[in-house]
Structures are given as structure tokens and as C-alpha cells.
Amino acid sequence: MKWILLAAAVLAVISGTDVAHKQQAINRLLYKVTEPIRSKFTDLKEASKSFTPTGAGAKLDKEHKDHRLLQQKHWFSLFNPRQREEALMLVDALLESTDFDHFKNTAAYFRERMNEGEFVYALYVAVTHSDLCDGVILPPLYEVTPHMFTNSEVIQKAYTAKMTQTPAKFEMEFTGSQKNPEQRVAYFGEDIGMNSHHVHWHMDFPFWWHGEKIDRKGELFFWAHHQLTARFDAERLSNYLPVVDELYWSRPIKEGFAPHTTYRYGGEFPSRPDNKIFEAVEGVARIRDMKEMESRIRDAISHGYFTSHSGDPIYIDNERGIDILGDVIESSTYSPNVEYYGALHNYAHIMLGRQADPKGKFNMPPGVMEHFETATRDPSFFRLHKYMDNIFKLHKDKLTPYTHEELAYDNAHITDVKIDGELTTYFEDFEIDLTHAIDDTEEIDDVAVSTYVHRLNHKPFAYKIKVKADHEDTATVRIFLCPKHDYNGIELHLDEYRWGCIEMDKFWTHLSAGSQEITRKGSESSVTIPDRVPFSDLIKEADDAVAAGSDLDHKNIRACGHPARMLLPKGKSEGMEFNLFVAITSGDDAAHPDLATNEHGSTHGYCGIHGQVYPDKRPMGFPLDRKVTDEREFHIDNINVSTVKVFHKK
Numbered sequence: 184m185k186w187i188l189l190a191a192a193v194l195a196v197i198s199g200t201d202v203a204h205k206q207q208a209i210n211r212l213l214y215k216v217t218e219p220i221r222s223k224f225t226d227l228k229e230a231s232k233s234f235t236p237t238g239a240g241a242k243l244d245k246e247h248k249d250h251r252l253l254q255q256k257h258w259f260s261l262f263n264p265r266q267r268e269e270a271l272m273l274v275d276a277l278l279e280s281t282d283f284d285h286f287k288n289t290a291a292y293f294r295e296r297m298n299e300g301e302f303v304y305a306l307y308v309a310v311t312h313s314d315l316c317d318g319v320i321l322p323p324l325y326e327v328t329p330h331m332f333t334n335s336e337v338i339q340k341a342y343t344a345k346m347t348q349t350p351a352k353f354e355m356e357f358t359g360s361q362k363n364p365e366q367r368v369a370y371f372g373e374d375i376g377m378n379s380h381h382v383h384w385h386m387d388f389p390f391w392w393h394g395e396k397i398d399r400k401g402e403l404f405f406w407a408h409h410q411l412t413a414r415f416d417a418e419r420l421s422n423y424l425p426v427v428d429e430l431y432w433s434r435p436i437k438e439g440f441a442p443h444t445t446y447r448y449g450g451e452f453p454s455r456p457d458n459k460i461f462e463a464v465e466g467v468a469r470i471r472d473m474k475e476m477e478s479r480i481r482d483a484i485s486h487g488y489f490t491s492h493s494g495d496p497i498y499i500d501n502e503r504g505i506d507i508l509g510d511v512i513e514s515s516t517y518s519p520n521v522e523y524y525g526a527l528h529n530y531a532h533i534m535l536g537r538q539a540d541p542k543g544k545f546n547m548p549p550g551v552m553e554h555f556e557t558a559t560r561d562p563s564f565f566r567l568h569k570y571m572d573n574i575f576k577l578h579k580d581k582l583t584p585y586t587h588e589e590l591a592y593d594n595a596h597i598t599d600v601k602i603d604g605e606l607t608t609y610f611e612d613f614e615i616d617l618t619h620a621i622d623d624t625e626e627i628d629d630v631a632v633s634t635y636v637h638r639l640n641h642k643p644f645a646y647k648i649k650v651k652a653d654h655e656d657t658a659t660v661r662i663f664l665c666p667k668h669d670y671n672g673i674e675l676h677l678d679e680y681r682w683g684c685i686e687m688d689k690f691w692t693h694l695s696a697g698s699q700e701i702t703r704k705g706s707e708s709s710v711t712i713p714d715r716v717p718f719s720d721l722i723k724e725a726d727d728a729v730a731a732g733s734d735l736d737h738k739n740i741r742a743c744g745h746p747a748r749m750l751l752p753k754g755k756s757e758g759m760e761f762n763l764f765v766a767i768t769s770g771d772d773a774a775h776p777d778l779a780t781n782e783h784g785s786t787h788g789y790c791g792i793h794g795q796v797y798p799d800k801r802p803m804g805f806p807l808d809r810k811v812t813d814e815r816e817f818h819i820d821n822i823n824v825s826t827v828k829v830f831h832k833k
Contacts, residue, residue: 533552
């Protein structure tokens with residue numbers, strides 16, 4: 184059997200279908216993506232000239248030859264219907280490929296003909312969802328399209344360094360000033376790792392998706408964004424700010440925002456002043472349209488059902504109702520009646536993004552809220568998602584509270600929970616390569632230009648959970664970190680703090696009969712990913728492997744996941760108290776038989792398992808997702824709540 188596998192691997196290397204060749208091809212397709220394919224990439228260069236697209240690719244090629252496609256060197260927004268249509272035509276052309284040669288040749292051909300933004304989006308989505316690209320690591324978007332992640336000043340300095348052929352490294356400041364209280368939490372919304380997680384989540388779970396059914400996609404939309412909101416609230420409390428208030432269509436947008444960011448092509452991102460009154464956006468929606476969408480959704484929650492296209496009721500007062508509600512609020516192609524319930528989330532992003540030029544009078548480009556890469560920088564992003572989060576909570580609060588039988592797991596008796604190590608956060612500098620931010624030609628050598636930015640990190644730690652089990656079994660361990668006090672320092676009860684709890688980890692483990700200690704490192708969390716592999720490292724690794732005739736072993740490496748270094752919210756110098764909530768429930772909660780030994784790439788907490796069902800059969804957020812009418816129901820042996828302090832060191 185080993186010889187058969189070895190022979191297959193050798194054949195793959197020879198034929199160029201191994202991971203190393205695939206990684207090299209994707210690297211080269213994304214290298215200097217605003218410029219023509221380098222002549223030294225001979226196979227891609229030849230394909231870009233002589234390849235004949237087929238199927239969906241032929242349809243897209245006709246659009247190109249009829250001069251109907253968006254021009255190159257122009258901004259691209261997924262929220263623009265026509266631009267999205269063009270990008271999805273390329274996604275379809277790539278995903279229908281039956282072998283990788285066809286995939287890369289199709290990509291090379293359209294790379295030279297399509298808008299660069301459309302191409303990058305389509306290629307990233309196709310690589311994410313195509314089995315042909317298993318094992319390929321996508322380069323960090325903040326290095327491929329750095330203009331979307333850095334400010335104008337840094338880009339200008341990079342061009343100066345290039346013009347003078349002077350290697351340089353610049354500091355990048357967060358937007359705003361100390362006169363703006365929101366500046367205290369800018370490190371969270373402007374963190375490039377968090378920006379990257381947000382955009383990749385929407386690539387893993389696109390609202391336009393028309394392929395194979397994605398399991399619990401609507402519920403994941405709720406849970407991923409609920410967790411972003413809960414984490415933002417925790418960061419605010421640690422910086423002596425109240426939790427974020429929701430957005431109101433009938434009130435001014437309290438916080439303005441000046442991005443200080445420029446499109447590569449198309450001018451600066453629009454700014455918005457403080458206390459901007461909402462205006463109707465021409466060709467998108469009126470304020471009353473937004474209120475009507477909200478009203479219809481709230482009405483459905485009150486009645487306990489949505490009405491489908493055919494007029495049939497779809498009942499939601501059950502465990503899976505949240506999945507339907509998420510599909511409706513976003514809305515995705517899974518929405519049962521988008522004509523009636525609208526697309527509250529998607530339209531809201533456009534409404535906020537266009538408030539600087541709602542009538543299109545000044546022909547301004549899209550705002551930061553119209554790009555998933557940049558949206559979290561704007562404080563209004565979190566107001567918008569608190570607004571939608573409150574609608575989700577309205578539904579969850581209608582559901583019957585969990586009973587003792589649903590909460591209890593009699594086999595596990597938690598006797599103690601301790602933290603090994605320090606719960607301490609700190610800021611560090613992180614360097615971003617700006618090679619791809621600068622236009623050049625093949626004749627001019629690259630200059631080492633980079634920027635560095637302050638980012639949040641924490642010291643290593645681990646959970647030590649002492650458990651006594653009556654018999655051998657597989658168990659599910661759920662760990663949450665919850666605010667202990669409100670903004671005024673008042674201690675919160677369980678039903679008051681449960682909605683603000685942060686999911687820290689969820690994993691499956693084997694319990695032996697008797698006493699034992701479960702040790703779980705924070706770095707093993709199922710909601711986070713480590714730092715992305717730099718583009719230059721991916722290029723060198725793939726080129727070296729191809730030259731040596733060897734392959735690469737890239738398994739279960741995903742771009743979707745909260746940054747591991749931001750697992751802990753920022754602490755305080757004197758320590759900030761949190762409730763550490765640990766629940767051990769039955770291993771029967773697992774949707775896959777091998778989760779205790781194989782976590783399928785981790786990051787399943789917020790991002791599921793790619794191409795498979797969500798690993799936890801329970802509702803996301805269980806057991807804290809429903810109202811707690813009697814706190815005594817949680818005073819059971821398999822649940823432990825202890826107080827921990829998170830410190831911050833300067």
C-alpha cells in the first residue's frame with residue numbers, strides 16, 4: 184500500500200499536479216496582480232495568450248470581447264451588483280474545472296483581461312471552495328492588496344522609497360486622534376488579522392453562494408458576527424468605554440469616520456462626519472425601506488414563523504430557527520423569501536458606505552462599509568451589528584430556557600478549574616511587506632519596503648480542568664470568557680452577562696473513569712488561527728520544492744478564524760475581572776465520530792469544517808444562547824464558573 188501511495192505521489196510531482204506546483208501557480212497568479220504576468224512564468228504567460236476558455240469561461244470571454252466587463256485599474260466592490268456578477272462568472276469558470284491545469288489556465292487567461300479586484304476576489308473564493316486546490320495556502324490579502332489594509336501616508340512613503348531605490352520601513356498609525364474616544368479601540372477594528380478573518384469568513388460563506396448546500400450557514404452568520412460584537416464590547420470595557428449602542432435608522436450616526444485610506448485606483452475612501460443624519464441612497468434603498476425590512480423580520484419573530492415564496496409558514500421557534508433567521512437577515516440565497524424580507528444586512532452596509540454621497544452627485548467611490556476587508560475599521564460597523572444582534576437576541580429570548588436535563592451531564596464532575604500561566608495582554612509591532620503596493624516593471628528590481636503596526640497579543644496560557652468521571656466516555660468541553668461587571672462596575676448576573684460571553688474554545692476529549700486533569704493550551708483554541716504565512720515565504724517554499732522535485736504538506740490550513748493572538752480581550756494594568764465559564768457536556772454532541780482525535784483544521788468554532796457539517800450538534804453558543812430564568816439550573820457538577828483577571832502590560 185505504501186508503494187502505491189509513493190508511486191502516486193511521484194506521478195503527481197512529475198505531472199505538476201502536486202501541492203508544490205499548485206502552490207507555485209497560485210503564488211504566481213497573485214504576484215504583482217495589477218501588472219501583466221511576468222514573462223519568466225512561461226506556462227502562465229502562454230496560457231494568458233493562447234488558452235481557449237470553455238463552458239462558463241466561454242460566456243465570460245464573450246462578455247470581455249463585447250467590451251461589457253469592468254475596466255482594469257478601477258475599484259471593485261462586491262456590493263456593486265454588476266461587478267459582483269462579473270466576479271462570479273469567473274468563480275463559476277474556475278469551479279467547473281475538472282483538473283488543475285484547466286483551473287490555472289483559465290485563471291491566467293482572465294487575469295490579463297479582467298479587473299484586478301474582480302480577479303483577486305474570484306480566485307480567492309475559487310481556491311477556497313475547489314477540491315482541486317486542497318493543500319494550497321492563500322497568500323495574506325494584506326500583502327496582495329495592501330491598499331485595502333494600510334493608510335495613504337504609508338503608501339505614499341513606499342512609493343518615495345521605490346522611486347529613490349531606498350529600502351525603508353515605516354510605522355503605521357491608527358486613524359483618528361486622542362480627541363476621539365473611539366480611538367481607544369481602533370487597534371481592534373483596524374487590526375489586519377481581524378480584517379483578514381472578516382473578509383475570509385465572507386469568502387467561506389458568501390451571501391451569493393449558489394453551489395452545494397453549506398451546513399448551518401445562516402446560524403454561522405449570526406454566531407461569527409455575534410462574537411465580533413461581544414469581543415468589541417469586551418475591548419471597550421477594558422478601555423473604560425461603555426458597550427457599543429445599536430444603530431437607529433431614525434437617529435443620526437453618532438460617530439463619524441475618516442479612513443485616511445486610498446484605493447489603488449479610484450481616489451480616497453469617503454469620510455463621514457459626526458452625527459450624520461441618514462439619507463436615502465439612490466438606487467439602493469430609502470430609510471423607510473430599511474425600517475420596513477426590520478419590521479417584517481420582527482413580525483416574523485413575534486409570530487414564530489417566516490412566510491416562504493409559496494406562502495407556506497416556516498416555523499422558527501426551535502433549535503434550527505436561528506439558521507433561517509440568519510439567512511433572512513443577511514440575506515443569502517438561502518433566504519426563503521428575499522422579495523418580502525429583503526436583505527437587511529447587505530443593504531445596511533451599502534447605506535452606511537454611501538452616506539458621504541447618497542445621491543451619487545460627486546461620483547465618489549464606495550465607502551469602507553462596502554468592502555469586507557475595511558468594514559470593521561468604521562465604528563458604525565459594530566453599531567450595525569449590535570442592531571442586528573439585538574434582533575437575533577429577540578428570537579433567542581423567545582425560546583424555552585434549557586432544562587436541567589438538557590444542561591446536565593452526570594458523568595462529569597468538575598472539581599477545579601485553574602489557569603496555567605498568565606492571562607496578560609500586551610502590544611507588539613508587526614511588519615507588513617509592501618512589495619505589492621508599488622507599481623513597477625520587470626526591468627526594475629524590487630526594493631525592501633515595509634510598514635509596521637502595533638497589534639494586540641497575549642502571553643501563553645493553558646486551562647487546567649480537574650474532572651471526575653463515573654465511567655469512560657467522550658465529552659465535549661465548552662469554554663467561555665464573560666464580562667463580570669458592567670461599565671459602571673456593577674456585578675452582572677448570569678442572564679445579564681451570558682449574551683456578552685466570548686467563546687474561547689470548544690473541543691472533544693476522552694474521559695477515563697476516575698479523577699483526571701484536562702490540559703488545553705490557549706494556542707489550541709478551535710476559534711483561532713495563527714499568523715498567516717508571509718507571501719515571500721510561500722513563494723520561496725513552493726519554488727524550492729518544485730526545484731527539488733519534492734512536495735509540500737499543507738493540511739487543514741485555513742484563512743478563516745479569529746487571530747490567535749487576540750484570543751484574550753485586552754486587560755487592565757490592575758487586572759480586569761471576567762467569569763470563566765466551563766461546561767462539559769456529552770460527547771454525543773459531536774457530529775463527527777473522530778473529533779476527539781481530529782479537529783479537522785481547528786477554527787470550526789466560528790468557521791465550521793469546510794465542506795462538512797458543523798461539528799457540534801448543539802446550537803452555537805450553547806448553553807448560554809437562551810434566557811436564564813433560574814440561575815440555579817446552572818449550579819450543576821458539569822458546569823463551573825470562576826473569576827479570573829486579565830492584565831495588560833505596557
